[in-house]
Amino acid sequence: MEYWKKINPDGTISTVESHSFPHIVPDAEKITKEEFDGFVASLPIVIIPENPDLTILNSYMADPHSGLPDLETAFQALARLYLGK
Numbered sequence: 001m002e003y004w005k006k007i008n009p010d011g012t013i014s015t016v017e018s019h020s021f022p023h024i025v026p027d028a029e030k031i032t033k034e035e036f037d038g039f040v041a042s043l044p045i046v047i048i049p050e051n052p053d054l055t056i057l058n059s060y061m062a063d064p065h066s067g068l069p070d071l072e073t074a075f076q077a078l079a080r081l082y083l084g085k
Contacts, residue, residue: 003036004028013039053077 004017004025016039017025056077 001033003031003033005031005035005039016040051081053081057081 002019002023004019005013006015006025006028008014016031016036017028018036019025054077056073
């Protein structure tokens, strides 16, 4: 693996990347796995609130053999998620 970081003008790290193949990342510095892991570990934990529409669709995606929700329910969930309706 190769690890890279991009630095902001103020010297802080803006992003890190890892690649499993040889790859040059423009405007980035090569770093160690330890530095990559340390940056990732320092990121805050983000908790995404539950969304009933996503729960409906995710439960199907997790086990497609469980059966589709009825089409009306699925389309209503998609409309609320993507169209805000």
